[in-house]
Amino acid sequence: MNPSTALGRVLVDELVRSGVRDVVLSPGSRSAALALALHAADAHGDLRLHVRIDERSAAFLALGLAKGSHRPVAVVTTSGTAAANLHPAILEASHARVPLIAITADRPVELRGTEANQTTDQVKLYGDAVRAYVEVAAPDVVPASPAAWRAAVARVVAAAVGRTGEGPMARPQGGPVHLNVAFREPLVPGADEVGGDLSAELVGRPDGAPWRRPAPVTPEPASTLPLGPRTVVVAGDDAGPAARLLAEEAGWPLLAEPTSGARNGTQPIATYRLLLGLPELADRIERVIAFGHPTLSRPITRLLSRDDVEIVGVGAAPFSDPGNRLAATYPSVRVDGADDPSWFEQWTRADAATLAAVEEIVLGGDTLTPWLVARAVSQAVEPGGQLVVGSSNPVRDLDLMAVPYQVGQRRMITANRGLAGIDGVVSTAIGAALGRRSGERTLALMGDLTFLHDSNGLVIGPSEPVPDLTIVVASDNGGSIFSTLEQGDVPYAAAFERVFATPTGVSIGRLCQAMGVEHRLARTSDELQEALATDGGLRVVEAVIDRTDRREIDRKLRGAARLH
Structure with a gap:
């Protein structure tokens, strides 16, 4: 067995033993040893592999999987710009303390600084955004013991899932980590070794336990x-x-x-x-x-x-x-x-x-408004279900219109609020849905610009797991949040549409058709309710709304506050 093949198989084996159950892969040549080992682990039922062609979407998919499953999730890329494309999700994971494990394939150390193909300096590529950086490299020959390789995986997993205290009240202290793996040729096993298992020397600890577990921390008294x-x-x-x-x-x-x-x-x-x-x-x-x-x-x-x-x-x-x-x-x-x-x-x-005054302003009539959409989506979240909400106006509309849920019904409402960007929300929602137990439906609510920003997240290959996810797009052909901010005031009207609202004119229905994703159009409250009542598989519900009066209604809502 060549060194790169041995390294790839040991790393994947230790990920499994350390509790990683989902891994997202963006294919590349330099990461071939990891890709083949992950494929074998998926076929054996040790983990679930998700393959995506866009590294940025792949990283946010892993982020969503970690949010939905409450487990560490790894994302694997090849070298060069592929590794750089993980950075937005790593920043989000850092501020939101999500256990995201970035595993980047790299060229051998001696090629750094030589301008060799797809070679850049990946050492501490993500700076202080990660809780730990660990580097391992394939040697010239397979070592007698894999202890250093296994310890590298154990170190990053422990840093990713670090916690304070124990039990349901324990709060996460971990976050994203970076394992940089330098592979050298040959990058794939020989034809007679493709389906081989780890040798006894490479298995490591005979009891099958991980190399290292994070030590529990005794909680301080309140x-x-x-x-x-x-x-x-x-x-x-x-x-x-x-x-x-x-x-x-x-x-x-x-x-x-x-x-x-x-x-x-x-x-x-x-x-x-x-x-x-x-x-x-x-x-x-x-x-x-x-x-x-x-x-x-x-x-x-x-x-x-x-x-x-x-x-x-x-x-x-x-x-x-x-x-x-x-x-x-x-x-x-x-x-x-x-x-x-x-x-x-x-x-x-x-x-x-105040709530009575607000509802009188925004809930009258059958024509869809952003607040009607938010209320309908909030009502559609079932016990045990999940809602992923995008940044900008949708999360703020939900903040005002969310219906109260009973304690103990396990409704999970989540968003990328670490840095509150619109990056990767589609992929995050897909990951969150795949991370939940089977039978637990997930809804997502986002604006059209957020949806389009990560439309690559809808590209799911025919062999990949498909979520039970309904994505509701509040579609007003632009960024309506800016109309409620300083930029939306009269002095800036001449520039507003082009440089703030940024209408695209994209047909979301045709885009979904090209991606092979079911699309439903809703223009009235009844049509939206009907669309939300249907579940199973991945679908997009486009709720058409108007943004021309957004600033005026926002002014009325601020004036709705009253003491009694």
Whole structure:
């Protein structure tokens, strides 16, 4: 067995033994040894292989698989620009703490700096965005022991899945890692070795256990917060149930983003973004307890930046601290008893009145609006189901229109909020759907520009696993979020359409037809409801909406906030 073949097979074997169950591959010559080993492992049932032709989409597919399955997932590429195309997903994974394992094939070390074909410096290519960088190389001869190769895999997997504490309340500390593997020719096994197994010397530990497991960390005891200051709990992306439990225990208002994993129970305030514009409520806040990664709205950013409010961060660092105002941080917190209920009652009265005013503005009539689409998609998520939502307006529309879910029904709402880009959302949704258990339906909601930005994600070969995923595209032929921002104001009208709205005129239906993906068009609420009622396989529902009045309606919504 040649060294590259042996190295590829050992690395894949150790990935399996370390708990990796999904690997995404973008084919190339230099990564041939890994590709053949992965194909064999897939055929044997040791892991599930996903092949994609676009490395950027492949990386976001792996990101989605990791989100949906809550397991580390590897993405494998060849050398050169292929490796560089993983960078956007690695940055997202870094800020969202997703265990993404980037395995990049490389040329032999002696070829660096020689301008050899497809050779660049891949050493620490992703900088500080990865939790660990490890490099291994195929030697001139197969070593007597594979310990160093197996230890390299074990090191990156341990760094990717690092956690603080144990059990369901443990929060992730890990993130993306980079394993750079220098292969030398011959890159493929001999004809008589294609289907061969690892030799006894290369198997490693006889008990089949991984070379190394991450050591468990004993959780620190929860810190007790005093009652008294008028407090709100802010739950950002991936905050988890701890934010909800604290808010319920103390009786505090819960300002929870839709992807927080905390927006259920008795305490969430649906219209919190609008209510933060009311001085009668917002100016009375004295303390914020922040969980997760709250980056969705400017009102929350302004709240976290106020110099008259005590900001407390809870969970795993780093914390969102846009105003450099963090007064204290704790791994976990608790309270002794409940606070004065009148504070929460003021928020709930205002929330009910404001939500009624909002619904009167945006839910009347049968013509589709962005808010109708968001409400319909939110209602269509079944117990045990999953919703992946794109950046820009869709996640903000969902934030306002999401229906409350019951605790314990396992509805998962997720998004790429690490850096909140529109990159790779289609692939992330496909990965998230494939990462869920069979029978658990996934929906996705995104704008047309987000959809088009990653339309390559729809290219799925005939031998590849296909998700049960319905992608709802809020289609308004452009980037409507800019109309609600400064750029959408009158002084910039002459340039707005071309350099901000960027209409494309692309026929989403024809694009789907070319990709072999089912497409449904919905122009009314009834048509959208009918399309959402159908599931099974991969399909795109194009919900046609208008963006010409987006700025005016946004102004009306901000004016809908009221105390009672």
